[in-house]
Amino acid sequence: MNKKGFTLVEILSVIVLISLLLGLGIPGVMKISENMKKKSLNTKIKLIEEAGVFWGQDNKTLLQSITDCEIDDSGAESNCYKISISSLISEDYLDKENNSNSYMNPVNNKDLAIDENCKVHVYKKNNRVYAYFGKKSCANSID
Numbered sequence: 001m002n003k004k005g006f007t008l009v010e011i012l013s014v015i016v017l018i019s020l021l022l023g024l025g026i027p028g029v030m031k032i033s034e035n036m037k038k039k040s041l042n043t044k045i046k047l048i049e050e051a052g053v054f055w056g057q058d059n060k061t062l063l064q065s066i067t068d069c070e071i072d073d074s075g076a077e078s079n080c081y082k083i084s085i086s087s088l089i090s091e092d093y094l095d096k097e098n099n100s101n102s103y104m105n106p107v108n109n110k111d112l113a114i115d116e117n118c119k120v121h122v123y124k125k126n127n128r129v130y131a132y133f134g135k136k137s138c139a140n141s142i143d
Contacts, residue, residue, distance in 0.1 A: 040106040045133045048085060048103075048112075051093040052120035052131025055083060063124040082119035082134070085112050112138070 056063055063081055088094040089101050097103055103113040112118045118138035122131045 034107075037106045044103070044106070044112075045135075048088070048094065048120055048133050049131045051088045052083060052122045052133075053129050055088060055091065055093050055120075056081075056122040056124065056129035056131060060124065060129070063122065063129065080121040080123050082121055084116060085118055085120070086114070088120065089113055 085094065085103050086101055089096055089103065094103065101113055102111045104110070105112055115138060117134075119134050120131050121134050122129065124130070
């Protein structure tokens with residue numbers, strides 16, 4: 001007997017195997033993608049903080065009376081100079097993304113530059129400039 005083609009059972013078993021492989025592989029790929037977005041956000045936060053330090057070094061006169069940033073348990077800061085991300089972009093301390101004044105969060109696609117609560121806290125201590133990104137005040141754009 002001359003047999004051509006595949007039987008229905010053979011075709012169905014191949015479809016089931018492919019479905020199982022995809023079912024196991026896609027969640028892993030999605031997890032890798034999410035981890036890469038989080039790493040990208042952390043890198044952007046470091047760039048924002050570095051831009052704050054560069055800004056502070058160029059504007060030390062504004063920081064003369066600021067000796068230390070104090071943060072209480074609730075996350076409230078006092079005695080810090082706060083500068084917005086949009087100001088760092090407009091003053092060329094941060095590069096624009098896609099030729100606009102936006103600075104997008106890769107995790108949730110929210111614009112960090114638009115959120116006026118997102119500030120870089122800059123202060124001077126022992127003649128060195130320090131900056132940190134106020135994540136607690138910027139929770140709507142970071143989460």
